[in-house]
Amino acid sequence: MSDSPVSGPAVLVAPISAAALAEVRFDAQGLIPAIAQDAVTNEILMVAWMDRDALLRTLSTGRACYYSRSRRSAWMKGESSGHLQILREIRIDCDGDVVLMKVDQLGGIACHTGRRNCFYRKLENGDWVNQFEPVKSEAEIYGER
Numbered sequence: 530m531s532d533s534p535v536s537g538p539a540v541l542v543a544p545i546s547a548a549a550l551a552e553v554r555f556d557a558q559g560l561i562p563a564i565a566q567d568a569v570t571n572e573i574l575m576v577a578w579m580d581r582d583a584l585l586r587t588l589s590t591g592r593a594c595y596y597s598r599s600r601r602s603a604w605m606k607g608e609s610s611g612h613l614q615i616l617r618e619i620r621i622d623c624d625g626d627v628v629l630m631k632v633d634q635l636g637g638i639a640c641h642t643g644r645r646n647c648f649y650r651k652l653e654n655g656d657w658v659n660q661f662e663p664v665k666s667e668a669e670i671y672g673e674r
Contacts, residue, residue: 564628587630645661
């Protein structure tokens with residue numbers, strides 16, 4: 530897949546009204562699951578978490594921003610790897626408790642393991658089997674940690 534975004538605006542910057550934001554149902558920890566889906570192929574790339582600030586930052590910048598539960602802070606997708614997600618469309622489900630973002634995945638890698646998406650393991654005969662190898666190693670993406 531090409532590194533270039535799909536045709537259309539370079540970045541979707543989407544304002545949100547107070548009424549629309551009130552429809553987003555964050556959990557008791559103030560988080561909501563966020564699914565990143567390729568805007569062209571509809572492939573599910575990854576699932577992460579957002580807090581209110583990450584959602585608002587995503588909407589104001591047009592770049593996917595998530596919340597790290599382990600670090601307890603927001604992180605912009607691609608800030609260290611260069612594999613940005615450019616927002617094309619955002620939706621919530623019928624209950625308002627899941628966000629779906631259609632994105633352009635720059636660099637063709639969404640997973641921190643260097644794979645196109647995070648769903649590379651499939652259950653076969655009772656075991657998880659890798660379905661595809663990394664495009665790049667973690668060392669190539671992040672350097673030595």
